[in-house]
Structures are given as structure tokens and as C-alpha cells.
Amino acid sequence: MQKISIVLPVYNGGTYLKLSVESVLNQHYENFEFLILDDCSNDGSREYLDGLSDKRIVYFKNKSNKGLFYNLNFLTEKSTTNLIKLWAQDDIMYPECLGTVIAFHEAHPGISFSYSGRTIIDENGSVISNPAVDNTPEIIVFDLHARIAFFTGSIAGNIANVCISKEKLNLVGGFDETMKISGDFDMWVKLSAAGNIGHIKQNIIYLRDHKGQLSRKGEYLLFHVKEDIKVYEKLLSLCNELLTKEGLNLLRKYKFVFYYTLMTKSFIKGEFRTSKAYYKLMQPYTNLFSQYYYWLSAKLFKQSKPNFLHFPS
Numbered sequence: 676m677q678k679i680s681i682v683l684p685v686y687n688g689g690t691y692l693k694l695s696v697e698s699v700l701n702q703h704y705e706n707f708e709f710l711i712l713d714d715c716s717n718d719g720s721r722e723y724l725d726g727l728s729d730k731r732i733v734y735f736k737n738k739s740n741k742g743l744f745y746n747l748n749f750l751t752e753k754s755t756t757n758l759i760k761l762w763a764q765d766d767i768m769y770p771e772c773l774g775t776v777i778a779f780h781e782a783h784p785g786i787s788f789s790y791s792g793r794t795i796i797d798e799n800g801s802v803i804s805n806p807a808v809d810n811t812p813e814i815i816v817f818d819l820h821a822r823i824a825f826f827t828g829s830i831a832g833n834i835a836n837v838c839i840s841k842e843k844l845n846l847v848g849g850f851d852e853t854m855k856i857s858g859d860f861d862m863w864v865k866l867s868a869a870g871n872i873g874h875i876k877q878n879i880i881y882l883r884d885h886k887g888q889l890s891r892k893g894e895y896l897l898f899h900v901k902e903d904i905k906v907y908e909k910l911l912s913l914c915n916e917l918l919t920k921e922g923l924n925l926l927r928k929y930k931f932v933f934y935y936t937l938m939t940k941s942f943i944k945g946e947f948r949t950s951k952a953y954y955k956l957m958q959p960y961t962n963l964f965s966q967y968y969y970w971l972s973a974k975l976f977k978q979s980k981p982n983f984l985h986f987p988s
Contacts, residue, residue, distance in 0.1 A: 678777050679707050679838070680754035681762050684746035685724065686714040688764035691883060692723060694800075698767040700729055704774035707731060710750045715740045720764075744850035744858040747834075751849065757842055763835040767796070767881040776838045779875050783814060787843040787866035789873030790831035793882040803884060815872040820863075821914055825925035826981055828903060829860040830872065836880050843869045856895065857902035864910045897952060900934055904956050925981065927961050928969050932978075935970040 681699055685692065699709055712735040713721045724734060733753070737746070751759050758780055760773065769775075772791075779789055795803040811823070815830075823830050831837050837859075847865040850858045866872070907926065911919050938953035957966065972978075 677706050677708050677756050679758040679760055679773055680756045681707060681709045681760045682750035683711045683762040684743055685711060685716060685720055685764050687716045687718040688720040689718055691765045692720050694767055695764050702773045703770050708733060710753055712746045712750050714746055744852045744854060748849040751844060757840060758838055759841050760838045761834040765883040766835045769879045772879040775879050779873060783873050785870055786873040787870035788837055788839045789875055791836040791875035792878040793836050793880045794878045796881045796883050798885040811874050813874050815874060817867050818918060820867040820872055821910060821918055821922060824910055825922040826929050830863055834859050835882060854902050856899045857906050861906045864906055868913050896937060900956055923960060931957055931961055931966055932970050932973045935966050
């Protein structure tokens, strides 16, 4: 019986898609199902996928472009295993990736999802960096995840290093299809309330950093902040009074310092409507004068990391 499903949404995967798919098909652990959904690619990706014949592949095609989080919901609903490995068209699995993920979940039954270490590569596949060792514990309870989220945002950073329990996914519902950017962060918050999170410390994927990514596009930042604020509202609603107070302090000291910087840069550029939009997003949680104090302190003094985290040294 298959233990794991790999789900891959594809839209104009370009030159990286073949490497991504082959890294799945060449895994040391071979007994899996590989669900792929093409979202109306027009760059040759659909033709490449049409030509695949591996019996483990289950292939779907959209008649119109639906977006990432619709595609993830479609694929996860079609999966027939409890473990669902999310995958991305730009990235490459280490050969031992799936075996490592399965062994970790078998050792820690009941977790809602796991995320793993990753090696960053560039457009040509050359290693850019190995992120510093993350000493966050293997099992992360709700309160610790909330503090990490208030400090840094999405704990996983992307979808490609995540494996979800379908049982827990069914409990919390699917990805928010109204979101374009932060639907994964929103999902991690929902799953954190349904069970502990697992942290696979070894690097088991190559995560590609390249110019075509959404995060490189100019309109990305304001949308990202809007959606992140929506996720933070949800997270705050799940916290007790003490954790809510701590979370708001963390937001003001760290995440909102970044948002304030974006607001200031927009104002200097004469983009007054954008600057005002950033201010209005922060306004329910902070005020201009206290946030200026946190921003100035961050500029003048090196910010220390919160002492509740075992973050990279």
C-alpha cells in the first residue's frame, strides 16, 4: 500500500519542470502516487507532461487558469494516502527525500505537518547557500509556533519542504483560494491548531532561487503584507490573552518594522497611496509614533532574536 502522495501544481514550469519531475521519479523510495495538475501552461510544460508514462503519475489538466491554492486543494482531495508531500515545479528532491519524510512521520504519529531543511540553488543549479543550522526542536507545539510566526511569518517559508497529514487537513479545511500569496502561511496556522508540527532538520530538497519567481515582482510586497495581516488576525484569534499580548509585541518589534520600512520607502518615492495603504494595514495593531520608535531602534541597534527560540546561531 502506498504511504505518500506527491502533489505538483504546474503553470509554465519552463526549463526547471523536467528536473523537478525526474527528481521525484528517481526517489530511493519508489512506492508513491504522483499527482500533477497543469494550470493551462502555454510554454511547452503541458506537452512535456503529456509525454510522461510512469504508472505512478496521475495527471490532470485545468480548462482555465485557477491559481496555486485551487490547484493544491484539487490535488490534495484526489490523493489517496494520509501523507501528502507538497511539491513545486522549480525545485529538486534529494534522492532520499521521500524515505526521510515517511520515516519521520512514522516516528511522530499525530503531527499535523512537517517541514524540512533545504539547500538554496540558483538558476543554473549551483548551490548558493546552506541556511544556518536551525535548532528549533523536532516537535513544535502551538504556542511555540505562534511565537515563531509572530516573529518571522511562515515557519516553512515555502510549500516544497512541507508534508501534510491528510487527516489533519480534512479537519481544518483546504487552502484559502481567495489568497494569492499567503495561503500556505494561513494553512500552517490552521494546522498548528490541529496538532503539533514536525521539523525535519536535514536538508532534503534543493530550493531554487530565480528571477521568474512571484516574490521578485514589484506588486508582490503590498499584496503579501495584506494577506499576512489577515493570517495574523486568524492567529491572534486562536491565542490566549497572554500569548496575544506577547504576539502583538513581537509583531511591532520585528514584522511591523519591515512593514514600516516599506511604508517609508513608498513615501520617499512619492507613492503616497501605497504608503497610506501600509499605514492602514498596521493601524489596528500599533500607532505611528511607537512604531517609529521600534523602527529607529532597529536601525540604530542590532536587533536581538527573541530568547524563546532556538534559531540559527
